[in-house]
Amino acid sequence: MASVEQNMSAERPPVLLDVEHLTIRFGGLLAVDDVSFQARRGEITAIIGPNGAGKTTVFNCLTGFYRPEVGRLSLRHPNGAEFLLERMEGHHIARDAGVARTFQNIRLFQRMTVLENLIVAQHNSLMRASGYTALGLFGARRYRDAEAEAVELARLWLDKVGLTPQADWEAGNLPYGAQRRLEIARAMCTRPVLLCLDEPAAGLNPRESHELNLLLEGIVGEGTGILLIEHDMSVVMEISDHIIVLDHGSKIAEGRPEQIRNDPAVIRAYLGEDDEAEIAPDLLPDQAGEEGIRP
Amino acid sequence: MTPLLTVSRLHTFYGNIEALKGVDMEVHQGEIVSLIGSNGAGKSTLLMSICGNPQARYGHIHFRGEEITRLPSYQIVRRGIAQSPEGRRIFPRMTVLENLQMGAVTADPAHFEQDLERIFTLFPRLAERRNQRGGTLSGGEQQMLAIGRALMSRPTLLLLDEPSLGLAPLVVKQIFKVIEEINREQGMTIFLVEQNAYHALRLAHRAYVMVSGRIIMTGPGRELLANPEIRKAYLEAS
Numbered sequence: 001m002a003s004v005e006q007n008m009s010a011e012r013p014p015v016l017l018d019v020e021h022l023t024i025r026f027g028g029l030l031a032v033d034d035v036s037f038q039a040r041r042g043e044i045t046a047i048i049g050p051n052g053a054g055k056t057t058v059f060n061c062l063t064g065f066y067r068p069e070v071g072r073l074s075l076r077h078p079n080g081a082e083f084l085l086e087r088m089e090g091h092h093i094a095r096d097a098g099v100a101r102t103f104q105n106i107r108l109f110q111r112m113t114v115l116e117n118l119i120v121a122q123h124n125s126l127m128r129a130s131g132y133t134a135l136g137l138f139g140a141r142r143y144r145d146a147e148a149e150a151v152e153l154a155r156l157w158l159d160k161v162g163l164t165p166q167a168d169w170e171a172g173n174l175p176y177g178a179q180r181r182l183e184i185a186r187a188m189c190t191r192p193v194l195l196c197l198d199e200p201a202a203g204l205n206p207r208e209s210h211e212l213n214l215l216l217e218g219i220v221g222e223g224t225g226i227l228l229i230e231h232d233m234s235v236v237m238e239i240s241d242h243i244i245v246l247d248h249g250s251k252i253a254e255g256r257p258e259q260i261r262n263d264p265a266v267i268r269a270y271l272g273e274d275d276e277a278e279i280a281p282d283l284l285p286d287q288a289g290e291e292g293i294r295p
Numbered sequence: 296m297t298p299l300l301t302v303s304r305l306h307t308f309y310g311n312i313e314a315l316k317g318v319d320m321e322v323h324q325g326e327i328v329s330l331i332g333s334n335g336a337g338k339s340t341l342l343m344s345i346c347g348n349p350q351a352r353y354g355h356i357h358f359r360g361e362e363i364t365r366l367p368s369y370q371i372v373r374r375g376i377a378q379s380p381e382g383r384r385i386f387p388r389m390t391v392l393e394n395l396q397m398g399a400v401t402a403d404p405a406h407f408e409q410d411l412e413r414i415f416t417l418f419p420r421l422a423e424r425r426n427q428r429g430g431t432l433s434g435g436e437q438q439m440l441a442i443g444r445a446l447m448s449r450p451t452l453l454l455l456d457e458p459s460l461g462l463a464p465l466v467v468k469q470i471f472k473v474i475e476e477i478n479r480e481q482g483m484t485i486f487l488v489e490q491n492a493y494h495a496l497r498l499a500h501r502a503y504v505m506v507s508g509r510i511i512m513t514g515p516g517r518e519l520l521a522n523p524e525i526r527k528a529y530l531e532a533s
Contacts, residue, residue, distance in 0.1 A: 026431070049463070050435075050463045050465070050466070051420065051433050051434070051435025051436050051438075051439070051461070051462060051463050051466060052420055052432070052433040052435065052436050053433075055433075056433060056434065104434040104461065105383075105434065173309070173312070174335075175333075175334040175335025176334050176335075176381075177333075177334035177335070178334065178335070199434070199461055202460050202461050203334070203381075203457060203460055203490055204334070204490060205333060205334070205490045205492060205529055206492075206529070206530060206531060207528075207529070207531070208333075208334065231435075231461065231462060231463055231464060231467075233464060269465075270463055270464065270465055271464050271465060272464055272465035272468050
């Protein structure tokens with residue numbers, strides 16, 4: 001059994017993120033309790049579990065919002081550089097370590113346009129080009145080039161998330177689902193090596209969830225690793241390479257989607273019994289095998 | 296019989312953008328009515344217009360025969376309409392218990408203990424965290440609290456905006472069961488908006504389909520569920 005697992009891991013891409021013994025406590029509440037897992041380059045690693053299990057807290061530790069009491073969070077870049085995220089400030093994690101995220105309750109710059117949101121995301125590279133001075137304001141060549149490049153990257157992502165026609169809208173006026181896509185585009189404009197998505201499919205209908213799947217598969221196809229928190233099983237089971245299950249702050253299972261789907265502990269704590277049988281069969285004669293119908 | 300809620304030729308604007316373009320719909324006493332449609336169709340705007348925020352520019356809303364179109368929101372709540380808004384607008388600095396008490400301010404205090412017990416049975420998580428501040432709850436727990444707070448007012452008409460948003464699959468199943476239960480046992484009338492069209496249609500006595508600020512179709516929930524066009528547009532992935 002052990003050798004089988006070793007063979008399997010040998011075929012998988014290199015480790016991007018290594019989380020060891022992560023523990024964080026809020027007052028008397030043990031929010032994350034000795035959790036270890038890995039995420040790999042070019043893979044989608046999902047974190048699922050009941051509400052309040054500690055999923056977002058893990059993201060908040062990875063992105064510097066919280067500092068864990070115990071645990072090591074190491075991120076390994078393809079060029080060999082290693083970053084210990086638990087010791088870094090949030091803005092350094094974003095800028096130097098290359099970790100970008102989205103939020104469960106969308107946090108865009110509501111009064112800026114869609115395009116402006118994507119330009120602001122590239123603030124760091126623009127500042128570098130300006131030499132951290134006001135040179136940029138006087139039209140230094142290097143800054144103008146960097147700015148043109150920033151607009152080009154923004155346009156590329158607008159196109160990928162299908163928001164080009166809304167480029168000049170105020171972000172706050174976009175429908176909910178479009179705001180979620182804009183958050184992903186904004187995160188990708190920082191050129192991250194690890195993208196953390198907190199419930200990207202919440203509020204999306206089945207068709208939009210399917211489009212999201214294609215978008216995320218495209219992102220990992222170019223080598224970025226994705227960590228995904230999501231309750232929509234038509235997303236998680238469809239696109240994840242590896243799934244971690246948390247309950248009450250502890251890891252209760254991990255594995256491939258087909259293992260997790262049939263794991264009794266996961267069914268009990270999270271998925272619930274399959275109630276497909278309750279669907280009136282006369283109304284849905286061909287429902288079996290249709291991905292779009294969510295149980 | 297006069298409907299409990301009648302919305303006629305309703306137009307709502309955000310600045311110059313016309314979000315509702317003449318909506319007609321009604322909800323009868325004792326019904327569960329669902330509203331489905333794509334993101335940006337205007338579903339939440341309709342729920343919010345019923346509560347007077349934003350107020351509709353043209354058209355009429357009648358509740359129990361009385362026109363409420365121009366009433367301030369707090370007056371509308373007193374007449375027996377409660378809403379669980381999209382995006383969990385709970386009071387973050389109040390405890391879970393205090394949030395639920397806020398929901399009950401317009402209700403008969405005689406029911407308080409019993410209603411609280413029901414919310415805690417429904418969401419044991421909220422009972423565990425009753426003295427924790429709302430803002431420190433996880434996203435899904437905040438959603439439970441928003442629904443619980445709306446239920447605490449014992450409304451005649453309960454408006455639910457995306458009740459399943461951000462909830463674990465097991466809890467989503469529970470939520471829809473509970474909606475059915477409070478409708479059947481207490482006769483509470485429910486009007487809900489859902490992206491999860493499958494659950495919403497299965498549950499509903501009647502449903503409306505909204506596209507670009509207009510109602511384009513209506514019928515019994517299960518009939519719409521079986522309608523090939525509806526299935527193609529809202530239930531299937533591609």
